[in-house]
Amino acid sequence: MLIISDLSIFKSSFTEKQTVTISTGHLVATAEGKAELSCQLSPPQNAEHMEVQWFRKDNSKLVLLYRGGQTVNEEAAPEYVGRTEFLKEAIGKGKVTLRIHNTSVPDNGIYLCSFKANDFDGIATMNLSVVALGVETQIDVQQLVTAGFLVECASRGWFPQPQMEWKDSRGVVVPPSSISYAQDESGLFRMKMTLFLQNQSHSNITCFIHNPLTTEWKQTTVILTGEQSAEGTTSKIG
Numbered sequence: 001m002l003i004i005s006d007l008s009i010f011k012s013s014f015t016e017k018q019t020v021t022i023s024t025g026h027l028v029a030t031a032e033g034k035a036e037l038s039c040q041l042s043p044p045q046n047a048e049h050m051e052v053q054w055f056r057k058d059n060s061k062l063v064l065l066y067r068g069g070q071t072v073n074e075e076a077a078p079e080y081v082g083r084t085e086f087l088k089e090a091i092g093k094g095k096v097t098l099r100i101h102n103t104s105v106p107d108n109g110i111y112l113c114s115f116k117a118n119d120f121d122g123i124a125t126m127n128l129s130v131v132a133l134g135v136e137t138q139i140d141v142q143q144l145v146t147a148g149f150l151v152e153c154a155s156r157g158w159f160p161q162p163q164m165e166w167k168d169s170r171g172v173v174v175p176p177s178s179i180s181y182a183q184d185e186s187g188l189f190r191m192k193m194t195l196f197l198q199n200q201s202h203s204n205i206t207c208f209i210h211n212p213l214t215t216e217w218k219q220t221t222v223i224l225t226g227e228q229s230a231e232g233t234t235s236k237i238g
Contacts, residue, residue: 022038155190158188177196
């Protein structure tokens, strides 16, 4: 999934006649999917004999190098070896694309695309965001000895940190009793939200989780009875 935003143009420091352009300054890709970062010489010019590089702005790690008419894989950072492709079908018109496979949270960040020749050195920059929409959402209900229910909604596998809230049967937001977030070793978020309900205060309650970078969200609804949760449903909307 790719989301297109603004157009960015970065002029070469060596000439005002040639520039490197990109069609989008911000790309959004799903985790375990793929991302395609394209850049273009303007005006169009054959780039087959140029050196083309993609590297990370934050740590200067080389992602992909094209030199002498071929990809030089051994110079790329280890985490990108075997996960990238150089698409050059339109290189005769100065357009090239970096394809990253199996995208993950560490791939987030700013990438630089560089064209180099004897009389030209141009760079364009673009931002890649990787999103994960969660692998499961569960609601547990405990009937308390005193009175009421303790409802807990737990989910994992999200990125970036999602928005999480309770809603009643009328769609009104119910403030949570507690909410907590943590990240696993891969950078994905897991979270837990609780709610204390008095007996008969709500017939059902829904846990909503929304990814802030996309229009997609998940909801899980539990129907409450006098003794326990009677039914749960989950839906994903994008």
